[in-house]
Amino acid sequence: PDAQHRRGFRIGCTADGAEGPVHLDVAVQAEPELRIVGERLTADGVVLLETALRDPGRRAVQAAWHTAGSAPVTRAPLPDDRLGTPLLPLRVAGKTDGQRRVLAAAEQMVVALRSVFACDPRPGRMREPVPTGSGRLLGGCDNLADVLWRTRAECGRRHAQFVAAVRAGCAGPVEDVLAEPALGGVVRALLDRGDGVRTGLGRLGYGELRYLALALVLFTGPGVLEVDPAGEVPAALQTLTVLADGFDRGLDVRQRAELLRLAARMCDRGHIRLV
Numbered sequence: 001p002d003a004q005h006r007r008g009f010r011i012g013c014t015a016d017g018a019e020g021p022v023h024l025d026v027a028v029q030a031e032p033e034l035r036i037v038g039e040r041l042t043a044d045g046v047v048l049l050e051t052a053l054r055d056p057g058r059r060a061v062q063a064a065w066h067t068a069g070s071a072p073v074t075r076a077p078l079p080d081d082r083l084g085t086p087l088l089p090l091r092v093a094g095k096t097d098g099q100r101r102v103l104a105a106a107e108q109m110v111v112a113l114r115s116v117f118a119c120d121p122r123p124g125r126m127r128e129p130v131p132t133g134s135g136r137l138l139g140g141c142d143n144l145a146d147v148l149w150r151t152r153a154e155c156g157r158r159h160a161q162f163v164a165a166v167r168a169g170c171a172g173p174v175e176d177v178l179a180e181p182a183l184g185g186v187v188r189a190l191l192d193r194g195d196g197v198r199t200g201l202g203r204l205g206y207g208e209l210r211y212l213a214l215a216l217v218l219f220t221g222p223g224v225l226e227v228d229p230a231g232e233v234p235a236a237l238q239t240l241t242v243l244a245d246g247f248d249r250g251l252d253v254r255q256r257a258e259l260l261r262l263a264a265r266m267c268d269r270g271h272i273r274l275v
Contacts, residue, residue, distance in 0.1 A: 007031040015112035019043055022105045024085060035080040037061065041105060048102045051084050068098025086110050117225045118243045121213035127202035129186035137225050141213035145189035149179040151220065162219045165262055169211040169255045207250040214259055217242055218266045241273045
């Protein structure tokens with residue numbers, strides 16, 4: 001922490017597209033309270049938006065964005081509890097070439113960030129039966145059984161590939177991965193071992209459940225994952241980014257290798273990225 005007992009971190013990303021590489025860097029204060037204290041949006045070496053916390057007593061940052069008109073930049077306060085980049089269309093008129101460049105870069109970055117699915121499977125919750133719902137997978141994969149209930153019949157080829165991946169990463173024979181209804185209007189997920197033998201997910205190990213959930217994520221897309229799809233981009237051109245911090249947590253060497261091979265294969269198809 002600094003002299004004011006503040007602690008934080010910096011994080012950034014790059015979104016490539018029609019405007020070329022657009023870079024976003026953010027400084028976040030985590031303690032004593034969460035707030036965004038700095039942000040910079042750049043493209044081709046030009047700073048398009050820059051914010052900074054000037055007065056810690058105010059819940060606002062001072063922002064300056066590229067104008068390239070009669071004044072080189074426009075300055076105004078922005079709230080410190082949200083990113084400034086998504087707010088630019090509400091503040092920038094788009095009258096000058098510079099302003100239009102700012103808006104185009106901001107749109108490219110926002111569309112990229114909206115297409116991110118943060119995934120951290122929680123095996124403890126995946127073991128329990130769940131109510132049927134939207135069939136869209138949550139970030140913790142708690143509702144995996146509900147998703148299997150929906151997706152198993154949607155695409156037989158994709159499901160067969162998923163089962164093959166599960167077979168490669170789980171102990172014992174695996175003929176199918178399915179969900180079945182149980183008392184109380186819920187569904188539970190099972191592994192079909194063949195010869196009429198089935199194993200509930202509640203009996204699988206921590207690493208096996210994380211492996212199974214991450215494999216399912218890699219085989220699905222925006223229509224199955226709980227993300228906000230970019231309606232501005234045709235479905236055939238959309239790329240989903242899966243953010244899996246601690247990707248290999250709980251996995252053994254074989255599971256990690258199998259999952260990385262699967263991730264490389266899915267990413268090669270061009271519609272998914274794994275971070």
